[in-house]
Amino acid sequence: MKNIAILGSTGSIGKNTLEVISRHRDKFRVTALAVKNNVSILEEQIAEFKPDVVAVFDEAAAGRLRKKNPSVKILSGEQGMIDVATLDGVETVVSAIVGSPGLVPTLEAIKAGKDIALATKEALVMAGHLVMSEALKRGVSIIPVDSEHSAVFQCLEGRDMEEVEKIVLTASGGPFLKKSVQELMNVTPAEALNHPNWNMGKKISIDSATLMNKGLEVIEARWLFNIPVEKIGVILHPQSIIHSMVRFIDGSVIAQMSVPDMKGPISYALSYPERFSNVLPPLNLAEIKELTFEDPDINKYPALALTYNALNAGGTMPCVMNAANEIAVEAFLSEKISFTKISRVVSDTMAEHKVMKGNTIEEIISASEWAKQRAGEFVDKN
Ligand SMILES: NC(=O)c1ccc[n+]([C@@H]2O[C@H](COP(=O)([O-])OP(=O)(O)OC[C@H]3O[C@@H](n4cnc5c(N)ncnc54)[C@H](OP(=O)(O)O)[C@@H]3O)[C@@H](O)[C@H]2O)c1
Known part of the structure; x- marks a missing residue:
């Protein structure tokens, strides 16, 4: 027990x-x-x-x-x-x-x-x-527990990290995959919360719509799997059947698939290294028929670029990006700023941050608090 x-x-x-x-x-x-x-x-x-x-x-x-x-x-x-x-x-x-x-x-x-x-x-x-x-x-x-990282974790089991060429995180693209950059300016919180494949909390639902969630996951993967950021990619896969994949040095790709249901990765995190039975319904690929993929458009999803910038800056920058994003998402949910302003508030806050090493929890928390306050001011100025 x-x-x-x-x-x-x-x-x-x-x-x-x-x-x-x-x-x-x-x-x-x-x-x-x-x-x-x-x-x-x-x-x-x-x-x-x-x-x-x-x-x-x-x-x-x-x-x-x-x-x-x-x-x-x-x-x-x-x-x-x-x-x-x-x-x-x-x-x-x-x-x-x-x-x-x-x-x-x-x-x-x-x-x-x-x-x-x-x-x-x-x-x-x-x-x-x-x-x-x-x-x-x-x-x-x-x-x-994150489905993408659970997928990568499962693909990597028993492998030597030296053999890994790239981790590819899949992203559904959220509810606005088909919308143009122009159309994104007027989307409402209710529309942004309406994720096509997953039923999640409000913050992660908005992060999925901006693709900030995928950026946060890139940083999460960097630390969880101790892998340089250049070896982490993102691909849009609207059906959310492949939860992520790993490409090895011989060109072979191992992917993990299931119906999209968080009980899968949660169950595996609790039962690891065993697997429990009767967790998810069987995956019927003949019924799904089509699995599609496309590269994310950075102009449409600037949050994704911000996260790579934050990782490259290092130290307290990812923490500052995260804190500014929390404030911007809250502001969007309470209709203080538009959807497209979320990334703007985050990038404006990051632009003013003087990166510290972040080697203590106190330094991390102080950077986070600074960023929340500064992002709040950007929201108020809006
Ligand atoms: N939802 C998913 O499918 C999913 C998938 C992958 C990863 N994640 C990650 O999992 C985490 C949780 O996501 P979620 O979607 O489950 O969020 P959620 O539905 O909004 O639930 C958040 C939980 O955190 C509690 N909480 C919030 N602020 C707290 C505080 N200051 N002190 C103590 N408890 C606090 C909430 O309590 P109250 O109910 O009392 O407010 C609630 O129990 C996020 O980091 C998300 O990125 C979620």
């Missing part, structure tokens, strides 16, 4: 994780759950999975939950997240808090020797060098 803590249990990944676990109750026990403020869904999860501890980031929401559930151990604030991430007896932490708030609890879980099923790509974008070196030092496994 493996004890699991889930950071972000009320989100799209968190709920899918609980669904995977509920099919394998003989193998996993949900020991702890952590959320921001959605205590109504958390209450249902407490009733069903009976964790030893839960944490609610928002103090007022934690207080409301405590009043209704006096017998449950309820922690709160950022310390509550860290306590859940480092809880004694937990073997695997599912890191699924959206965005920068996921970094510190994930890093603390690693320091406490927990294996990580990693959905929170922003932790690697902000501080990949710190996170991976800490994992190496503690002998901790970081198993990707």
Whole structure:
């Protein structure tokens, strides 16, 4: 029986994780759950999975939950997240808090020797060098939950990295694949949230529409697989059947396919190195008939170029890009800026950043805070 803590249990990944676990109750026990403020869904999860501890980031929401559930151990604030991430007896932490708030609890879980099923790509974008070196030092496994990285992880199993010529991440292209650059200026948050293949949280849905998500994934891949950025490519594949692929030095390409459903990579992250049965419906290629591919248009998706620039600048730049993007996405969702302004706010913020090494978590957090503030000013100026 493996004890699991889930950071972000009320989100799209968190709920899918609980669904995977509920099919394998003989193998996993949900020991702890952590959320921001959605205590109504958390209450249902407490009733069903009976964790030893839960944490609610928002103090007022934690207080409301405590009043209704006096017998449950309820922690709160950022310390509550860290306590859940480092809880004694937990073997695997599912890191699924959206965005920068996921970094510190994930890093603390690693320091406490927990294996990580990693959905929170922003932790690697902000501080990949710190996170991976800490994992190496503690002998901790970081198993990707992102479908693309799970695919690459599966394609690389048993391979020597010297034999890898290129990792190719696939991208659906999001809901605006067929729209022109001109048409993108007037798209609404509701349209941007309407992803054709995946049902995800709001932030990653917008990131998928701008392709910033793919850029974040390029940075995530750079750290997870310890591979130079020149060896990471992106290709548009609207059907989301091939989740990513690896080209080897002999020209051979190994790709991983399945129906698009996050329960696949989540299940593999939890069961690795085993595979569970009955996770996904069978893939029927005869029914799908067509798998298509095209190169992304950088004029249409400037966010993708920004992420390569950020990686090349190094140090705190990827963290700054990530923070500015979080603010710009929020501003777009609350209709303060247009869709095309998202990348503009990010690039304006990056242009003003003086890169620091980012060798400490304090430096990373301070760069992130600076970028959030500066990006907020760009939003207000709009
Ligand atoms: N969704 C997918 O299919 C998918 C696929 C690949 C990777 N990912 C990655 O997985 C992560 C989660 O994505 P998602 O789509 O599941 O997001 P989501 O549906 O928006 O859920 C986010 C979760 O994080 C919690 N949270 C947010 N801020 C927090 C804070 N300050 N402290 C503690 N908890 C906090 C939320 O709690 P409340 O509910 O209380 O707000 C919720 O449980 C992201 O990094 C995303 O890029 C997602």
